[in-house]
Amino acid sequence: MTERQYRIGSKMHAIAERLFTQDVPPRLVGGRDRQSGRIVFPCPEGESHEPVALSSEGTLWSYTVQRFRPKTPPYAGPEAFEPWIVAYVELPGEVIVEARLVDVAFEDVRIGMKVSFKPAPLDPAAPEGVMIPAYVPAGEAA
Amino acid sequence: MSDVCIVGIGIHPFGRTDGVSGVDQGVNAVRAALADAGIAWPDVQFAYGSSDSAGNPDTMVDRLGLTGMQFINVRNGCAAGGSALFSAQMAIKSGEFDLGLAVGFDKHPRGAFNALPSEYNLPEWYGDAGYMVTTQFFAAKIMRYMAMFGISRKSLGMVAEKAFRNAVHAPHAWRRSPVALEDILEAPMVSDPYSKFMFCSPAEGGVALILASEKKARELGKPLIRLKAATMRTRPPHSFEVFAPMVDVVENDSGPRGTASRIASADAFRLAGIGPEDIALAQLQDTEAGAEIMHMAENGFCADGEQERWLAEGRTEIGGALPVNTDGGCLACGEPIGASGLRQVYENVVQLRGDAGGRQVPGNPKTAYSHVYGAPGVSAVTILER
Numbered sequence: 001m002t003e004r005q006y007r008i009g010s011k012m013h014a015i016a017e018r019l020f021t022q023d024v025p026p027r028l029v030g031g032r033d034r035q036s037g038r039i040v041f042p043c044p045e046g047e048s049h050e051p052v053a054l055s056s057e058g059t060l061w062s063y064t065v066q067r068f069r070p071k072t073p074p075y076a077g078p079e080a081f082e083p084w085i086v087a088y089v090e091l092p093g094e095v096i097v098e099a100r101l102v103d104v105a106f107e108d109v110r111i112g113m114k115v116s117f118k119p120a121p122l123d124p125a126a127p128e129g130v131m132i133p134a135y136v137p138a139g140e141a142a
Numbered sequence: 143m144s145d146v147c148i149v150g151i152g153i154h155p156f157g158r159t160d161g162v163s164g165v166d167q168g169v170n171a172v173r174a175a176l177a178d179a180g181i182a183w184p185d186v187q188f189a190y191g192s193s194d195s196a197g198n199p200d201t202m203v204d205r206l207g208l209t210g211m212q213f214i215n216v217r218n219g220c221a222a223g224g225s226a227l228f229s230a231q232m233a234i235k236s237g238e239f240d241l242g243l244a245v246g247f248d249k250h251p252r253g254a255f256n257a258l259p260s261e262y263n264l265p266e267w268y269g270d271a272g273y274m275v276t277t278q279f280f281a282a283k284i285m286r287y288m289a290m291f292g293i294s295r296k297s298l299g300m301v302a303e304k305a306f307r308n309a310v311h312a313p314h315a316w317r318r319s320p321v322a323l324e325d326i327l328e329a330p331m332v333s334d335p336y337s338k339f340m341f342c343s344p345a346e347g348g349v350a351l352i353l354a355s356e357k358k359a360r361e362l363g364k365p366l367i368r369l370k371a372a373t374m375r376t377r378p379p380h381s382f383e384v385f386a387p388m389v390d391v392v393e394n395d396s397g398p399r400g401t402a403s404r405i406a407s408a409d410a411f412r413l414a415g416i417g418p419e420d421i422a423l424a425q426l427q428d429t430e431a432g433a434e435i436m437h438m439a440e441n442g443f444c445a446d447g448e449q450e451r452w453l454a455e456g457r458t459e460i461g462g463a464l465p466v467n468t469d470g471g472c473l474a475c476g477e478p479i480g481a482s483g484l485r486q487v488y489e490n491v492v493q494l495r496g497d498a499g500g501r502q503v504p505g506n507p508k509t510a511y512s513h514v515y516g517a518p519g520v521s522a523v524t525i526l527e528r
Contacts, residue, residue, distance in 0.1 A: 016266070016267035030388075041387055041388040061389070062282045062286035066333060067331050070275045073269065074259060074270060075269065075274075077271075086278045088282055088286075088389060093391060095391055096388060096390070097387065097388050098273060111286060122270070
């Protein structure tokens with residue numbers, strides 16, 4: 001999947017182009033509809049939407065735990081499977097985004113908890129590999 | 143405008159039928175429906191057929207007969223069967239045809255559905271990251287709903303328990319053994335808060351319904367089961383859907399959001415000229431236990447949060463005030479996408495005819511409701527009246 005890796009900062013390779021800003025730490029990129037002002041995620045290709053850096057802070061809107069390895073294709077994660085948290089994070093006044101929630105025990109997850117954006121590796125065993133959108137409990141962000 | 147009547151029904155048992163293709167399961171259902179209606183294949187003027195992954199339904203004419211009839215293929219996520227029926231009844235309501243077929247079948251491999259991002263206008267990375275998994279959405283939807291409206295995990299278990307208990311009496315159902323509530327609640331988790339018994343499985347099966355104008359139905363001498371409403375709608379703004387990387391922020395998020403089901407349901411009641419309180423039994427999309435609970439409210443049968451009491455009081459049991467998923471629903475029958483919505487209508491016709499045996503809703507029911515929901519936010523509803 002080399003062709004889908006894009007360099008961000010010095011070490012991070014985002015899973016897709018136009019997903020994270022070049023800032024350190026990076027922010028998630030959404031798209032503002034040039035006509036209606038509606039913010040969407042991810043930012044669509046083309047001229048209809050203007051890329052916008054989304055808020056780094058949000059609250060957990062809902063979640064679940066993915067307990068089995070998704071089918072490949074399309075899943076490109078590691079063969080070795082550990083359950084992970086699928087989160088929907090509300091970025092106030094902007095959009096609710098689907099992402100991973102990491103660095104928290106499953107039993108400590110609560111709807112309404114404060115979280116911060118911090119990309120995580122698709123393969124936890126390869127911390128400098130492909131990075132995907134993720135959040136951590138607020139206060140623990142880099 | 144003529145009322146549309148259902149004059150023939152046929153089903154190929156759901157589950158796993160090794161060695162029989164999806165198309166052949168559909169053909170089997172069509173032959174049963176023709177026999178039930180007392181007509182022959184050349185009498186059928188048109189068909190709408192749905193299959194998601196078992197081939198194009200119009201190829202059935204190779205098996206059934208090359209009569210030159212009109213046959214349209216329908217694909218609409220898990221609402222495909224409902225959409226085929228919606229389309230078929232329009233052809234009769236228009237006055238163009240008198241006698242036609244809505245048919246659905248499917249045959250899925252074991253495990254989760256094989257959805258790909260490109261089929262839903264999504265970027266490749268969304269699938270790479272592991273989000274093309276329907277169970278994630280359904281679990282996250284009920285997780286928020288439980289927090290907002292005070293639904294307990296035990297209620298999820300009770301829905302699944304009822305499904306397997308009802309299916310014992312449904313010859314077409316896949317899983318026909320009761321499962322104890324405790325076993326359901328303590329089974330391995332698939333996607334929190336759901337254990338493996340709280341999700342349906344992709345499956346196989348076929349269903350066929352013969353539709354006729356009222357005039358034609360009277361000629362055939364069949365009991366008149368009228369299709370008082372069949373609606374199909376897509377999602378409104380701000381809804382929360384399967385295969386969606388985002389949800390809109392709304393100013394006040396303390397109430398339920400709009401859904402395709404809410405619109406399709408309201409439309410159906412308006413067309414039928416009756417309300418939820420007039421419905422005697424309902425088949426509600428239950429691809430997972432919480433969906434049945436949420437769809438009770440989305441289809442207008444109760445307020446959000448009332449489900450906890452409804453279940454505790456047994457109101458959705460056969461014999462309750464509103465029996466729901468009398469044949470075990472998707473939880474017990476499994477889900478062959480193209481056939482699933484039509485199975486619900488098949489079951490409703492069986493119930494209205496009084497032919498449901500051990501799962502028969504008592505009291506001579508006169509109205510029945512069906513509802514399906516599918517990706518990426520489509521719903522179809524029917525109301526039958528005897």
